[in-house]
Amino acid sequence: MRIAVTGSIATDHLMTFPGRFGDQLIADQLDRVSLSFLVDDLQVRRGGCAANIAFGMGSLGLRPVLVGAVGTDFADYRSWLERHGVDCDSVHTSEVHHTARFLCTTDDDHNQIASFYTGAMAEARLIELGPIAERLGGLDLVLVSPNDPDAMLRHTDEARDRGIPFAADPSQQLARMPGEDIRKLVDGAAYLFGNDYERGLIEQKTGWSGEEILERVGVRVTTLGPKGVVIDRRGEPSLHVSPAPENGKADPTGVGDAFRAGFLAGLAWELPLERCGQLGNLTATHVLERVGGQEYELGQRAFVERFAAAYGTEAAEEAGRFVRCHHA
Ligand SMILES: Nc1ncnc2c1ncn2[C@@H]1O[C@H](COP(=O)(O)OP(=O)(O)OP(=O)(O)O)[C@@H](O)[C@H]1O
Ligand SMILES: [Mg+2]
Structure with missing residues (x-):
């Protein structure tokens, strides 16, 4: 069974600041903040939903096809994934943007200041499943996990049009996507994934009851x-x-x-x-x-x-x- 895993590919840069952010912020000067925190630890972690999922499948002995967009800085990450059995030949490389990156600094009180740079991920919407299916002699399942929202909609549409079964995994993107779009991601999915909080959010945002959703998807998987x-x-x-x-x-x-x-x-x-x-x-x-x-x-x-x-x-x-x- 050929499974394409679409979604985000990113790295997390996690830093710890020995001190309190609050001590550095001056209440009456918040209109001209210019702060630099001297951090004493940097952890770089490979992440992104699609990359995590493909890594796990590869580690179990499969050869999943990773579908997502990255930047020219992806070389090391690519060889790591390939060493773990992931087919990276359908990953799109942006010519201008870096791979998506989550930068987060945590202080002694567990306060966090974070930024998520989308970067190349926005180009995931340019990816077409057709040529990927052709290269592999067909696809049996397309997983649509959190990604650029337009890419998620496009992959779902394309899977539906081509008659390729798809699995909906909107998870983290549920919060920002309107109900109308979530309906499009879910309707007709062979599998629908979510945790119990997301289960409720899907029902609330689509306006469909649990039973109605079960009429529209094959299998509902709630962690x-x-x-x-x-x-x-x-x-x-x-x-x-x-x-x-x-x-x-x-x-x-x-x-x-x-x-x-x-x-x-x-x-x-x-x-x-x-x-x-x-x-x-x-x-x-x-x-x-x-x-x-x-x-x-x-x-x-x-x-x-x-x-x-x-x-x-x-x-x-x-x-x-x-x-x-x-x-x-
Ligand atoms: N304390 C635990 N002990 C054993 N298994 C766990 C535990 N917590 C989570 N799991 C496993 O992980 C699965 C997914 O957990 P969960 O429902 O918390 O996912 P999630 O909320 O989507 O997590 P995240 O989005 O942070 O990755 C569970 O179905 C279970 O198999
Ligand atoms: Mg989750």
Whole structure:
């Protein structure tokens, strides 16, 4: 099964300021702020929803096709993703903009001053799925994850027009997109992803009830954080899949993306939905245990063992026939 993963590709630059922002701001001079914070730590993390998801799928042994827009500074990130099995040949490189970048400084009180530079991501709307499908001899599923809003609408339209099944994952972009656009992203999707907060937001913004949404999408997948995931289909009882026990929490950034990676891997291997949910949960757990969305390494033996511990040996054997982690 050929899966194209569309969405953002970005890096996060995270700095820590030893002090308090408030001490530097002078109340009656806020009209001429000119501050420089001497920071003592810089962490650069690879991120972006599509890149995180493709990384996870590649780490499980698949060859996902990453579709998004980057800048000429992408070379190192590209080779990292390619080393993890991601097909980057359909990534669009801007001639003028840098890859999207999130810059965030946190002070001792956990106050944050952040900026998100969209950069090359705005060019994702120029990407056409047609030539990608042609290069690969067809596409079986297109995931539309958070990206330039026009790109999300365009990829969805194109998938619909070409009769390629698509999965809607509007997540972080729900907040800024109008209901009319969200309806277009969701209607007719083979799969709809979101966490429980986003589930409510989708219903509120589209004006469609949960039942109406189930009439418009094939499968609705709602992640519940520490409670695992619930999978809904019209006319069938909901399927709840318990989380995979974690060995300590480090940072939740990217858990949702990792869940999607595992779930989509299960779909690619044509495993039943319960197995897909289990694969999603276990992949997400690996991200939870690390700081950053792509800082985990999957080892074949350890992954299958953890799968067995969480979901039983039979389930682990079934998944283990397909999982091909990069490390032994
Ligand atoms: N404490 C936890 N223990 C085990 N698994 C967890 C825990 N928290 C999250 N997960 C796993 O991660 C999945 C996704 O979590 P969540 O619903 O919080 O996603 P999210 O809100 O989209 O996250 P984000 O957008 O920050 O990546 C869950 O379905 C579950 O499998
Ligand atoms: Mg999320």
